[in-house]
Amino acid sequence: MNELAKRVQPIFPLQKSPLVQCITNEITCESMANALLYIGAKPVMADDAREFPAFFQQTDSLLLNLGHISPQRENNILEAGRYARVKKKPTVVDLVGLAASPLRQEMAEKLLAYHPNVVKGNSSEMRALCQIESHGRGVDGSSLDQSEEAIHELVEALKKLTEEYPETTFLATGAIDVVVQKEQAVLLKNGVEELDCFTGTGDIVGAIVAALLGVGLPEWEAVVGGVSYFNCCGEKAKELVPAGLANFRQAVLNQLSLLMATDWYNDVKGSWQ
Numbered sequence: 001m002n003e004l005a006k007r008v009q010p011i012f013p014l015q016k017s018p019l020v021q022c023i024t025n026e027i028t029c030e031s032m033a034n035a036l037l038y039i040g041a042k043p044v045m046a047d048d049a050r051e052f053p054a055f056f057q058q059t060d061s062l063l064l065n066l067g068h069i070s071p072q073r074e075n076n077i078l079e080a081g082r083y084a085r086v087k088k089k090p091t092v093v094d095l096v097g098l099a100a101s102p103l104r105q106e107m108a109e110k111l112l113a114y115h116p117n118v119v120k121g122n123s124s125e126m127r128a129l130c131q132i133e134s135h136g137r138g139v140d141g142s143s144l145d146q147s148e149e150a151i152h153e154l155v156e157a158l159k160k161l162t163e164e165y166p167e168t169t170f171l172a173t174g175a176i177d178v179v180v181q182k183e184q185a186v187l188l189k190n191g192v193e194e195l196d197c198f199t200g201t202g203d204i205v206g207a208i209v210a211a212l213l214g215v216g217l218p219e220w221e222a223v224v225g226g227v228s229y230f231n232c233c234g235e236k237a238k239e240l241v242p243a244g245l246a247n248f249r250q251a252v253l254n255q256l257s258l259l260m261a262t263d264w265y266n267d268v269k270g271s272w273q
Contacts, residue, residue, distance in 0.1 A: 003272075004186070005265040008225035011212055012260035014040040018060035018214025020207060021089075023047040023080055025067030025096070028200030031253075032063075035204045038256035041211035049079045056087045060214035063206055064111065066104050067096040074103075078110055085114040090213035094206040095121035099128040100137065115167045117219050120206055123154060126172035130157035146174045154178060155185050155273050169219040171209070173202055177227050181220050185273040188224065191231035192238045198249040205230050228268045233259050235267070 001009070019042045022032055033043040046055045062084045064077050084091045093116045098104045108129055112119065119129070122141030127134040132153060135142035144150070158170045158180035172178040177188040195201045205227050212222035236259055237251035 001266060002268070004188075004224065004228070004268045004270050007221055008228055008268060009265045011217060011221060011225040011229070012039070014211070014215050016215055017042050018211050019044060019058055020061050020063060020210045020214055021046055021055055021059040021080075022063045022065070022207060022210075023073075023077055024063065024065035024094075024203065027067065028203040031200040032203050032207045034253065035256055036207050036211055038253065039208060039211060039260070041207075041214065043207070047073070047076050047080075049076045052080060052083050056083055056089060059089060061090040061092070061210045063092045063094065063210040064116075065094040065096055065203055065206060066098070066107060067094070067203065069097075069101075069103065069107075074107060077107065081111045081114045081116065084116075090210070091116040092118040092120065092206050092210040092213065094203065095119065095125045095129060096202070098125040099134045099141075105129075112165055112168070115165060117167070117213055118169050118171060118209055118223055119165075120171035120173065120202075120209070120223075122202060123150070123172045123174040123178070126158065126170065126178075127154055130154065130161055132157050141174055143175075146176065151176060151178060151187065155180060155187075159183065159185065169223050171205075171223050171227060173205065173227065177231070179220070179223050179227070181223075184220075186224060186270050187273060188228055188231070188268075188270040190228055190235060190267070190269050192234045194238060194245065194248050195231070195234045195252070197245050201230070201234075201252075224270075228270075229259070229264065230256075232264045232267055236264075
């Protein structure tokens, strides 16, 4: 068993059913909620700041997703980030669309000031966060940001960012996923191209990571384990359903509840940087 497999082997089954508070976008809200249920967690989509004092007494972790922004949603997301810091709730921030919007860049900077446990986005979004050239368009990453040179540049930029935010683990998703925590970094190499062909895959990964934090896993294991598990689900789904994207999507969601009963962790691939 390789070192990565040893680190992620204990993540399933979950030792308890964490309640994950999700402030997210409407497009993938249902997919994220069901994904949490499939892995043994519980979702709650409470995004009204007036309810935060009550819900933060019950929730085990928080997911903040920038996929849908409005003046009210912006205020609620920022207040949730502040409240989570005060109440010491593990938090995942998903920087959806950051590469395309200065407003989201400003929000990201404000949320980083609360030192969330995990900050994630696709490679183009994370390059924009690090203020290096990004080729992202809308909420989509670009293959131009996935070259070997670009990935190395991003790893080094994220390492510098951890000097300012040492409590935060950073995840950049793509054909190769990048995880950086302080001075350690790993490139994860599971997954299939079809995972880019239905909406919400990145959002689901963020929810899984939040659930793993909610049961008390350290950030490194939660991030590496969460993204690897989802990508292994994608690999198994493609094996079972070689054609048809709608069928593939359903197979991926099915595998979220099924693959954990196997020795899936032995298939985790990656390299340390």
